[in-house]
Amino acid sequence: MNEKVLEKIFLSKNIFLLKISKSKDCKILPGQFASIKTPLKDKILRRPFTVVKDSQKKLTFLIKVVGDSTEYISNLKKGDLVDIIYPLGKGFEEKTDFKRTLFIAGGIGIAAIIPFLRGKDYSFIFGDKEGEYENVLKYFSLKALYCHEKKNKFKGFATDFINRFDFDIMIGCGPKNMLKTLKDYAQKNGKKYFAIYEEVMACGVGLCNGCSVKTQNGDYIKICKEGPILNGNLIDYE
């Protein structure tokens, strides 16, 4: 289906917010995503993007320019049409005490964590390697232990600071290495752990098994249908 671009806001050189119309009557849960098809002839597949904010008539995405498709999207103007399918994936429905949850995001993984961060009573570590997300934190008024390698007092990886928090559950989204480190920590310390996981997706709707991820049990689960929020302790981070 087609939606219209309502607004686009650049928060740093390569990171922008895309706000589009929402004509479908549906509620989008944290973790659910949409897939966008650009008219680029050499990029035939859709690209999945987490819905960072859902309201009645508007969907907001936080997107980082990493290739031709995201660059194309970054050049869309108000009123342009977007070929989009939503909502996709399973939303987060588990009953969870978010006061006893530690959220961890690395880079653009923050887009999938933002929908969870409501009110002021949450713990959140954010790793920003290049120091390009400062305005994202400001825009969404996020309170985070903000670490990046250049100018911040918290030098190191997001995962280096886990011990500063007291929690029972972790929810993480970011590079595979980060998600794997979180699993090691969760298993050593007996924590419940949800990983918001990504693989290259072809269809995003459960037709092709392209995005299947291996579990410890030796089988595969489809990220697009069963995820993207998966039991992080079960994933085999190859």
Place this chain on the structure above:
Amino acid sequence: MNNTKIKIGKTTLNFPILGSSGCSGWGVELQDFNDMDFIGGFVTKSITLKNKIGNKQPRIKEVYGGLLNSIGLENNGVHYFVEKILPKMKKFKCAKFLNLAPFSREDLLSLIDILDKEKGFDGYEINISCPNITKQNLNFNSNLLEAKKLLKGVRRLTEKTLLLKLSPSFVESFEIAKFAEMEGFDGISFTNTYIATAVDVENRKFVFDNIQAGFSGPAIKPLSLFNVYKMTKFVKIPVIGIGGILNLNDVLEYLMVGAVGVQIGTGLLIQPNILEKLSRELQDYMVKENIGDIGKIIGCVKESL
């Protein structure tokens, strides 16, 4: 009313457009995007006798004009299919084919033996052309003798419609199709993906764990179109054309060179509603062009002036 119906074996399809195996899930996933009464049908993912976990990631690589896949027939085996999936599939009125991927003749006989007791589907598409199970399945497609041993007498095991899915990467496919015709198969699904590969230059290794992968998408359309044309001249049984179809013009090209119907794979991954969309567009086209019967399109291209 313009007639868009075609017949393959005992199966009548309301439209000559099906979802291909591997890109239609188990059919169930299509219903969110298509009116299942308004599509020709679909072919399921491959069913193997035993549970098959599939290949390691990466499984997908987008390339110029298409994509490479290395899924590896991930499925939970035939018994799981019968128990958990078939009941959900039965309700659809469109044509439903089960894609069977045997690794041996015993496999194939057991698969048909188990499935033929069940109802709620139209037939089988026997797949000997999966590019991602290097040795076990593809051997049949690359070796006429092995293919003959596999397929001989299979017709006698089932009353249902029998299709054979073949690879464009082996010249043997044509002789195998002829053998299948002699054996009483009802149709040939052609082509599967082209065997291809990609290199990860930075790490100096192949992208896929299995080295080879299946190449699909718009880039293969002219190749498959020619192969399908050749196949329609080679056998008299219906040929279902497959390869790179993204729009109605592509569908018409395949029909005009003699395919009785088409299957859409990669196109479905991009536009999951494409089966209904193109079925409606085909109907509109026939009204506009005043074509009363789809038979008037099939094989209509003139071969010389």
